[in-house]
Amino acid sequence: MKKINFSKIIIMALIMMIAACIAILVSAQHYKEKRSPSAMSVVINESVGGIDRVIGVPFNFFQNKLSDLGHFMATYEQNASLSKQVTKLSDDSSDVSSLKAENKALKSALALQNTLTNYDKLSANVIVRSPNAWNDTMTIDKGKSDDLAQDMIVMSNGGVVGRVVQVNQTTSKVALLTSDKALESKIPVRLGTAENPAFGLITGYDAQQNAFIVTQISSDLKFNKGDAVVTSGLGGNSPADLNVGEIIGEKPNTKSVDREVYVKPAGQFSNMQFAFVIKRGLQ
Numbered sequence: 001m002k003k004i005n006f007s008k009i010i011i012m013a014l015i016m017m018i019a020a021c022i023a024i025l026v027s028a029q030h031y032k033e034k035r036s037p038s039a040m041s042v043v044i045n046e047s048v049g050g051i052d053r054v055i056g057v058p059f060n061f062f063q064n065k066l067s068d069l070g071h072f073m074a075t076y077e078q079n080a081s082l083s084k085q086v087t088k089l090s091d092d093s094s095d096v097s098s099l100k101a102e103n104k105a106l107k108s109a110l111a112l113q114n115t116l117t118n119y120d121k122l123s124a125n126v127i128v129r130s131p132n133a134w135n136d137t138m139t140i141d142k143g144k145s146d147d148l149a150q151d152m153i154v155m156s157n158g159g160v161v162g163r164v165v166q167v168n169q170t171t172s173k174v175a176l177l178t179s180d181k182a183l184e185s186k187i188p189v190r191l192g193t194a195e196n197p198a199f200g201l202i203t204g205y206d207a208q209q210n211a212f213i214v215t216q217i218s219s220d221l222k223f224n225k226g227d228a229v230v231t232s233g234l235g236g237n238s239p240a241d242l243n244v245g246e247i248i249g250e251k252p253n254t255k256s257v258d259r260e261v262y263v264k265p266a267g268q269f270s271n272m273q274f275a276f277v278i279k280r281g282l283q
Contacts, residue, residue, distance in 0.1 A: 119239055120279040122146055126156075126272050127171070135207075136179040138162075140275055143170045148277055151238070153187070153231065156275040159243045159266025160231065163187065164277065172277075177212055178205050178269050189214060189244055190232040191261065192221055199232050200261065202244070211248055211262035223247050229263045239278055 128139035142148055144167055152164045154174045166173035177187070186201040191214065198221040204213040214229070227247045233240025245263040253259035 119242075122148070122277045122279060124172075124275050124277055126275055129272070135205075135269070136176060136181060137165075138174050138176060138272065140172050140174060140277070141170065142277060143168045143172050145169055147279070148172050149279075153238055153242060153278045154275050155242060155267065155278060156272045157268040159245060160187065161265075161267045161269060161272065161275070174275070176269065177202060177265070178207075180205060180207065186235075187244075188232045188235040188238060189229050189263075190240075191217070191223060191229050191247065192227055196221065197232075198223075199234065202263075206262060209248070209262055211264055212245060214261040214263055215258050217259050217261065223250065223261060225249065239280055242278060 122142055124140035124142040126138050127141045130137075140154070148164060148167050150164055150167055153160055154162045154164060160177065162174045162176040164172050165175040186203055188199065188201055191198045191200060198217055198219045200214040200217040202212045203215045205211070206213055212229075225246075225248055229244040229247060231238050231240055231242040231244060243266045245266045247261055248264045249262045251260040251262075
């Protein structure tokens with residue numbers, strides 16, 4: 001492809017400018033003398049006009065493209081700005097949702113604390129809850145240095161959720177009552193009313209019904225749906241009258257299976273951020 005000789009273009013442009021100047025001077029002189037333009041002036045004017053149009057085409061093309069590019073860049077910057085605003089709004093929305101969840105958890109913890117005035121208790125943060133052991137265990141940020149001991153009851157979100165099964169210097173492992181594994185330390189409970197109670201043990205969890213399974217019940221007392229279930233205080237580090245849940249049904253005793261009562265948990269296990277370890281009841 002032949003290269004464009006810009007030097008020749010410049011020379012031609014200068015010649016056209018000179019010719020245009022001459023034509024203007026001649027035309028002006030003829031205008032003063034009220035004479036018609038000479039043939040040479042007409043030819044030069046037409047030639048200059050034609051060449052001007054030819055030269056103007058690429059310049060106009062590039063000018064239009066530059067204008068389009070300017071509009072494109074402006075649109076790009078506007079889109080980038082809008083994208084940043086959308087991202088910021090999304091982040092703000094996530095922060096608000098997180099703050100709302102934390103605020104709800106704090107309110108729940110405060111409400112639970114207000115019901116535990118008769119107990120020596122210690123507040124703790126849930127610091128570890130592994131997805132592969134979500135229903136089995138969690139770790140709290142209190143341990144031996146806070147006078148925690150094994151088998152102490154742990155409460156969260158309104159009810160009993162588990163027991164301390166391992167105590168380290170500054171952390172403790174809690175076995176949750178939602179575990180499908182055998183409970184390391186069964187929790188003794190009281191069913192029915194304080195005037196006419198029955199006693200049993202939480203020995204398992206039914207995931208389909210979302211209910212604790214209470215067995216080894218001390219009597220044939222009939223229960224109603226909605227009857228309260230609380231800790232009995234009859235075993236180990238387990239103070240009495242801590243809220244466990246309410247009865248939702250039962251499976252009768254058979255030759256091969258002991259009577260089972262199903263208890264809906266008072267505490268919510270889905271989002272536990274704060275917990276209380278119950279050390280003992282206050283005298």
